[in-house]
Amino acid sequence: MKVKxxxxxxxxxxxxxxxxxxxxGADPSAPPERVSTPDSTKFAAAVDAARQxxxxxxxxxxxxxxxxxxxxxxxxxxxQIAQExxxxxxxxxxxxxxxxxxx
Numbered sequence: 001m002k003v004k005x006x007x008x009x010x011x012x013x014x015x016x017x018x019x020x021x022x023x024x025g026a027d028p029s030a031p032p033e034r035v036s037t038p039d040s041t042k043f044a045a046a047v048d049a050a051r052q053x054x055x056x057x058x059x060x061x062x063x064x065x066x067x068x069x070x071x072x073x074x075x076x077x078x079x080q081i082a083q084e085x086x087x088x089x090x091x092x093x094x095x096x097x098x099x100x101x102x103x
Contacts, residue, residue, distance in 0.1 A: 068074035 065074060
């Protein structure tokens with residue numbers, strides 16, 4: 001990805017890692033410095049809207065499942081459950097492998 005217009009970005013000092021902040025007397029628990037652009041607020045608003053929508057969708061789905069369980073009509077798909085367990089295990093293994101390579 002090539003950045004064409006950098007006039008709207010705010011540069012940060014990449015050398016100020018946690019260790020550098022400790023050595024300089026700065027608060028090491030302070031949040032890291034960030035780069036922001038005018039589009040950052042638009043992006044944050046879009047993320048918040050998506051979270052709210054997903055929250056409402058999830059709540060409706062959970063109510064539907066709860067009603068089906070109470071009626072005795074809930075029949076989960078064992079193949080789908082098994083696949084989701086395998087997908088989760090694969091993702092966990094991939095993330096652990098990436099973390100080990102970073103050390």
